[in-house]
Amino acid sequence: MSPKTPKQSRRKAFAGVAIAAAVGLLVIAGVRILEHDRAADSPSTAATADRNPMYAELAKLARRDAKDPLAMGKPDAPVVMVEYSDFQCPFCKVFATKIEPQLVSRYVDAGVLRIEWRSLAIFGPESEDAARAAWAAGQQGRFWEYHSALFDHAPEKKNTGAFTRDRLTELAGAAGIPDLDRFRADLASPAATAAVQADVNEGLSIGVNSTPAFLINGRPILGAQPLEQFQATIEAARKTAQDSE
Template identity: 30%
Template sequence: MIHPPSLAIGAIIASIAIVAVIFGLNGTFDESELAIKPTPEMDSIGPAKITMETFLENGSTVYGDPNAPITLVEFGDYQCHYCNVFFETIEGDIITNYVETGKVKIIFKDFNIIGSDSVNASHGAHCAKDQGMFWEYHDILYSNWTGENNGWASPENLTSFAKEINLDMDQWVECMDEKPHSKTILTSNEDAKKLQLTGTPAFFVINSDGQVSKLFGAQPFEVFERVFDEQLEN
């Protein structure tokens, strides 16, 4: 598919998603807390100032129709187990039913919480983005996932992945050496902290009116389907 335990830090995430059953991160959720107040400023999430840029900037290229009415923002770590579960078992259904039909577009943002290989993988994806191939590199990373901090995302393997998707290797290697995307990756991580995220994957569903719903963990496709359909009906 080309497109375009999850680490939980501290206590179990509670009362901030839309359903009581979680497939990924465990927690108890209150449906009444689904909607965050409309952007551009959403101070209810936490003490940091939250704007639409907090969700949409410092991430991937858009996957899907840029004019799609719904935006799905994923904060993920390439070494994260449940991020891989989402990629392997859920994301494809979202792409088939919502992205390819022009209803949803996807943005991926980095939240590096597992190790240095996660950061290096993020650099690899952003260097691929310079050649218009962010999502191809994103996909090959998750397709080669074998665990957390076990070496699958080593510099040597990251280079092999770049070759496999036929990137211009001189350009990609130079980018990896110079790391021009360090600020973007760092800021994306800061955005995740502003949003008080404590694990990956974490998702925000934003409709055309700027209303935001949040989901945590590799939720079943039916949960995403429900949120998308509710947003599309409004």
């Protein structure tokens, strides 16, 4: 039997994470943490829901690390949105290009919201490589620029060659990443694989099995919901945070 290539070993590692996390899904399925509650469109109702102890536990997943290159916004912002996303997901692209910029201008720039990215690379090898490449971009302080470049060039069909490593490197240059040799090395590094695996493990272990998905101070939102849904949940979370001070 021929030895496994490094690529095959990485694929096996990702599969192992998914299998292990599936056990977690069975454990928490009963609490339905990602059930879409349309009552959240009401800020008062959402504020009550934010006091749910389950959401308080999920809120602990926010890292609030000032040195996290895959986050934007103040580490001590009253509201943290953890975003689980895949660069080949069309609904993730809708959120990233249509909704997120409005949240950034209205809430992140005002110091109200912090956004923390998690790569839930679940759509195959090009998703995994894109996630590693995004991590590599972050090592040079260009994650969000590269994030925009990836979504601007996201393919209509998954795993058809849009995110080859050569193409990912081209996009890195377009995103202003200064050291492309370092970028290539970081992309292929065990550290990149470990970081992406950790994000996948975290997401799947709490029941996130589709993208995009969000935790806003622990309150789940599934899918690229309308802007108003995010605004209502953020405002409710801000009010809850202020009331608890």
